[in-house]
Amino acid sequence: MNKFRQLFNQKKCSVIGMVHVNALPGTPLFSGSVDEIVSKACKETEIYLNQNIDGILIENMHDVPYMQSKHLGPEIVATMSKICTELKKLIPGNVPCGVQVLASGNKEALAIAKATSLNFIRCEGFVFGHVADEGYTDANAGQILRYRKQIEANNVLVFADIKKKHSSHSITNDISLAETAKAAEFFLADGLILTGTATGDPAKLSDLNKIKTASSLPLLIGSGVTIDNVQHYISADALIIGSHFKEDGQWNKDLDAKRVGDFMKKINNIL
Numbered sequence: 001m002n003k004f005r006q007l008f009n010q011k012k013c014s015v016i017g018m019v020h021v022n023a024l025p026g027t028p029l030f031s032g033s034v035d036e037i038v039s040k041a042c043k044e045t046e047i048y049l050n051q052n053i054d055g056i057l058i059e060n061m062h063d064v065p066y067m068q069s070k071h072l073g074p075e076i077v078a079t080m081s082k083i084c085t086e087l088k089k090l091i092p093g094n095v096p097c098g099v100q101v102l103a104s105g106n107k108e109a110l111a112i113a114k115a116t117s118l119n120f121i122r123c124e125g126f127v128f129g130h131v132a133d134e135g136y137t138d139a140n141a142g143q144i145l146r147y148r149k150q151i152e153a154n155n156v157l158v159f160a161d162i163k164k165k166h167s168s169h170s171i172t173n174d175i176s177l178a179e180t181a182k183a184a185e186f187f188l189a190d191g192l193i194l195t196g197t198a199t200g201d202p203a204k205l206s207d208l209n210k211i212k213t214a215s216s217l218p219l220l221i222g223s224g225v226t227i228d229n230v231q232h233y234i235s236a237d238a239l240i241i242g243s244h245f246k247e248d249g250q251w252n253k254d255l256d257a258k259r260v261g262d263f264m265k266k267i268n269n270i271l
Contacts (some may be wrong), residue, residue, distance in 0.1 A: 015238070
């Protein structure tokens with residue numbers, strides 16, 4: 001918790017805005033150029049900074065359909081590294097910045113974070129296997145943390161999704177959410193991410209309370225927080241928000257500066 005608090009300047013409940021970069025080279029929806037991808041990501045980052053966001057998370061959300069990490073090509077890491085390098089030039093040192101590489105590209109994300117001086121990664125499949133829409137995801141905590149040690153990236157925090165969205169957890173149905181949280185803590189995660197069942201779906205408040213009781217790790221809400229329900233989630237340590245900040249609340253639309261500003265004004269009034 002101390003590492004998390006130091007990173008996010010001791011704030012009670014931080015807001016992390018998503019930069020969903022456009023489809024990368026080699027993926028079905030790629031069009032235009034890498035420079036255009038970088039330019040749009042920079043514009044979105046500037047919007048967040050102008051609205052005094054607490055943190056930024058960069059993700060290749062548009063690379064649908066996703067593939068497991070073993071199928072990710074070097075072009076994904078190369079392009080994400082270029083994007084992160086350019087965004088870091090804009091982001092002040094007191095604003096934490098992280099990266100996620102879909103799907104389950106946790107080693108790739110660590111490598112990018114190390115090379116571009118990012119502060120954290122969002123990690124899928126940290127503990128317990130599950131079936132996601134892109135296929136089976138095996139538990140990978142041991143691999144990820146050994147790799148982090150190998151490349152001397154211990155300053156990069158690992159925030160782990162548990163019972164992640166867009167997935168079936170029937171094979172671990174006898175493992176409760178609380179037990180999953182305890183396992184992630186035992187396996188040295190730096191924070192836990194709780195989501196709803198799909199992108200934009202709110203997490204259950206009962207699940208939030210279960211995790212807060214079961215684990216002492218920082219808890220981040222990873223989906224479904226809006227200006228209308230944020231008051232229910234301020235007991236979390238951070239809120240990761242993507243869809244709600246877009247035009248009409250749709251993840252695949254452009255970032256809306258007014259929605260970001262209105263949200264930040266409300267949460268700051270609450271806190």
